[in-house]
Amino acid sequence: MTLSGALRALALTLGAAVAALGSLLYIAWNIYFCDSNSGTDWDRWWEQDLWEQAPPEDPLDQRQVLVLGLDGAGKSSVLHYICNQTARNRFTPTHGFNCAQLSIEGLEMELLEVGGSQNLRAYWPHYVSHAHVLVFVVDSVDRSRLGTARQELHALLPMEPQLPLVVLANKQDKSDALSTAELWEELGLHTLSEQRELFLLPTSATWDSLSTANSILHVKNLLVTLLSQPLSALPQQEGSQPPPVQG
Ligand SMILES: Nc1nc2c(ncn2[C@@H]2O[C@H](COP(=O)(O)OP(=O)(O)OP(=O)(O)O)[C@@H](O)[C@H]2O)c(=O)[nH]1
Numbered sequence: 001m002t003l004s005g006a007l008r009a010l011a012l013t014l015g016a017a018v019a020a021l022g023s024l025l026y027i028a029w030n031i032y033f034c035d036s037n038s039g040t041d042w043d044r045w046w047e048q049d050l051w052e053q054a055p056p057e058d059p060l061d062q063r064q065v066l067v068l069g070l071d072g073a074g075k076s077s078v079l080h081y082i083c084n085q086t087a088r089n090r091f092t093p094t095h096g097f098n099c100a101q102l103s104i105e106g107l108e109m110e111l112l113e114v115g116g117s118q119n120l121r122a123y124w125p126h127y128v129s130h131a132h133v134l135v136f137v138v139d140s141v142d143r144s145r146l147g148t149a150r151q152e153l154h155a156l157l158p159m160e161p162q163l164p165l166v167v168l169a170n171k172q173d174k175s176d177a178l179s180t181a182e183l184w185e186e187l188g189l190h191t192l193s194e195q196r197e198l199f200l201l202p203t204s205a206t207w208d209s210l211s212t213a214n215s216i217l218h219v220k221n222l223l224v225t226l227l228s229q230p231l232s233a234l235p236q237q238e239g240s241q242p243p244p245v246q247g
């Protein structure tokens, strides 16, 4: 090999090493900040929250809200609305998870969405045992997949019999949306144990819904009420970390 050939090979190797290191640092940064990997810009308000408040004195005191539901149900939209009090028109599907931190009335709340596409649903059970409240978002218009939503929900619930459940009948702004009474039946919520705190709320993650009965802000208030209970009254959750999600 000539000297120039050797130098070119060395430069290529160095370039590849720098690129690999850059990727590793990016992944580590995302994991450290519990950042969204769906391409949303939530990291901004994550940082805002960090700047605005002192870190929690006891991280174990943090409450986790797990947000699940089939793909397209509106999980990212609902989370965005809860955290920003505004709607956004478009979201790309969540290929892994979205995570947001909120501090309300001294309560440190982590909201975690795990994507709802079929390949990601296998990860859901790993997250249930870490949650203090489960929010299950349903597309009230998607009649053909209500059976699947019901099946997925009922598969999760026996794992945590005490876990409070908040079901969101989302997309109520659409004219052909099923009512909460219809969804109560369709989702088999009447069959659930009375031991569990259970709520079914009509929601719409749209601009126009802010001051209506379907406002996501009712969800936020309910979460604060549920999570304000002392930790001893909430389900005792495991301490170890669930496995990372791969889209
Ligand atoms: N009309 C209407 N559209 C909504 C509502 N909520 C969400 N959408 C739309 O539904 C689509 C899917 O919303 P997402 O929030 O990405 O759904 P998701 O549950 O996070 O989906 P995955 O991340 O793929 O699991 C988007 O185009 C949203 O704009 C709602 O309340 N009303």
Ligand SMILES: [Mg+2]
Pocket (backbone or CB within 6 Å): 038, 075, 076, 077, 091, 092, 093, 094, 113, 115
């Ligand atoms: Mg999403």
